Amino acid sequence: MLRLRQICLVAADLDAAEADLRAVFGLEVCYRDAGVACFGLRNFLMPVGNGFLEIVAPFHIRARVGHHYLRALLREYARDPPPHPTSPAGDNRNFTV
Secondary structure: OOOOOOOEEEOOOOOHHHHHHHHHOOOOOOOHHHHHHHHHHEEEEEEEEEEEEEEEEOOOOHHHOHHHHHHHHHHHHHHOOOOOOOOOOOOEEEEEE
C-alpha cells in the first residue's frame, strides 16, 4: 500500500492559494518554513488527514521552482490559451503543472 506523507504544489500567488484552500476545504496553516527562503521560496503546510499539503511560491524569479513553473505555465498556455477577458463567466479552464 502506498502512503503519501506530503504533497507539494507550486503556486504563483501564495496568499491567494492559502485563502482558496481555507475557503474551499476549511484547511488551516500549521507551519511556515522560513528556511526555504534560501531557495527563493515562501511556503506553508496544511494538515490533511495523516499527511500534509505544502504549497510553495517563488518570491524571486531566479528560484529554480519559479523558472520551472513559468516554463510549464507557458507550455500549457501554448496548448490551451486562457479565455479572453470578455469570455462569458464560468469559462474556468484549469490547468495542472
